[in-house]
Amino acid sequence: MELFIIKCFCVYLSGVGFGLIVNLPHKALNIAGFNALLGWLVYYVIINAWGGLGSANFFGGLCIGVVSVLIARWKKMPSILFDVPGLVPLVPGGQAYNAIKSFAMGSYESAFSYLSEVVWIAGSIALGFIVAELVNKIRLRIEHEFIKGHQKF
Amino acid sequence: MIESGSEMTRVNDTILRIAHNAGLKDAKVYVTVTGIIMSGGVSDVGAQVGSIDKRSFDLEKVAKVNELSRSFAAKQIDIQNFYDQLIHIDDIVGTFPLWVQEIGAGIVSGTLVVVFRNNLADFWITFLVGMVGWAVLYFLNIYVQIRFLSEFLAAAAVAALAILSVQFGLGHQADDIIVGGMMPLVPGIPLTNAVRDALSGNLISGPARGIEALISACALGFGVAIALHFM
Structure with missing residues (x-):
């Protein structure tokens, strides 16, 4: 439990830190950190409750994609400011490193198994983003219809 | 903007919006990651080409250009002012030390x-x-x-x-x-x-x-x- 709280704090800080590297506007830093925390929490809950790297990363990516567009609308800034720092805690850094290490040490079998894990995780995050785009389009359509309906009456 | 790591759709939209607000109704633009081709849709002016050689990331610049083009669309600043600010974008947007x-x-x-x-x-x-x-x-x-x-x-x-x-x-x-x-x-x-x-x-x-x-x-x-x- 203690480790979990420390981890939450660390995830938030990592979002802010990445924001510092890529030169985010000052106003966006804090929100980017919270966005990272939200995406990681979704990932953490799913991977502990149901397991499965694919679905956890998928829903993490989906959550970050949807939320960052909402924040972008609210703050009137491009949504890319929020989703790039949000993705940082989900990046499969450990597996990628293990893959490289196994390649360098000449054990190709484990290298390929790590590599396929990396591809699988990255693919599911990307798929989460695609679905987030879809969700946003549907939401826009619904809002549009809603406004039109109001004007009719 | 492409140099600073924006996505293509946003660049496309921004250029079209600026052109539209500046009175060019038929402006066409073709954006790739290494260059921009744009024509104003006016017959006596040729198309312009700009090439992009280096790419880094500076998301504050993206945000600033976005903000400028919005305030131009809302007629808060005129085109001369807008152009000046775009030319001096590197000075306006400070990077973190x-x-x-x-x-x-x-x-x-x-x-x-x-x-x-x-x-x-x-x-x-x-x-x-x-x-x-x-x-x-x-x-x-x-x-x-x-x-x-x-x-x-x-x-x-x-x-x-x-x-x-x-x-x-x-x-x-x-x-x-x-x-x-x-x-x-x-x-x-x-x-x-x-x-x-x-x-x-x-x-x-x-x-x-x-x-x-x-x-x-x-x-x-x-x-x-x-x-x-x-x-």
């Missing part, structure tokens, strides 16, 4: 060791190693302009320092320190943009960015591999 970036890199490295590897003990040493890695990348990008070489050397430096720090008893797990120290160097923005561009139907820019990200990831990988081999 190097020490703030260093702290950012350190924070990313240190915290992600805890998140990925549950390794609290190596927080501070990873913080330092991440800072050194980012400094190597930063100065090589300024003084030696060879693409991907800076990523390669930065990764090698990170891995070498991590292994040395364990040998001198400062760190505990060399693997964890390397993973953390690499994180600020990972090409995150090109990767997300590659996915987005490809998804929005821009099949030239998306894969081009993807290749760029892939090559820099490979450069990182080789850097680590070489350091692991010799240490």
Whole structure:
């Protein structure tokens, strides 16, 4: 439990830190950190409750994609400011490193198994983003219809 | 904007919106990751071409251009003022000074060791190693302009320092320190943009960015591999 709280704090800080590297506007830093925390929490809950790297990363990516567009609308800034720092805690850094290490040490079998894990995780995050785009389009359509309906009456 | 790491659709939209508000109703624009071709839709003026050679990331610049074009659309500033501000965009938008970036890199490295590897003990040493890695990348990008070489050397430096720090008893797990120290160097923005561009139907820019990200990831990988081999 203690480790979990420390981890939450660390995830938030990592979002802010990445924001510092890529030169985010000052106003966006804090929100980017919270966005990272939200995406990681979704990932953490799913991977502990149901397991499965694919679905956890998928829903993490989906959550970050949807939320960052909402924040972008609210703050009137491009949504890319929020989703790039949000993705940082989900990046499969450990597996990628293990893959490289196994390649360098000449054990190709484990290298390929790590590599396929990396591809699988990255693919599911990307798929989460695609679905987030879809969700946003549907939401826009619904809002549009809603406004039109109001004007009719 | 492309230099600063924006996605193609946004560049396209912004240019069209500016042109539209400046009174060019039939403006056409063709944007790829390496160049922009634009015509005003007026018969006696030819098309203009701009090429883009270097790409980095500076998201504040993207946000600023976005904001400027919005206030131009809302008629808050006139076209002369808008043009002046775009020309001087580098002066208006300050980047964070190097020490703030260093702290950012350190924070990313240190915290992600805890998140990925549950390794609290190596927080501070990873913080330092991440800072050194980012400094190597930063100065090589300024003084030696060879693409991907800076990523390669930065990764090698990170891995070498991590292994040395364990040998001198400062760190505990060399693997964890390397993973953390690499994180600020990972090409995150090109990767997300590659996915987005490809998804929005821009099949030239998306894969081009993807290749760029892939090559820099490979450069990182080789850097680590070489350091692991010799240490």
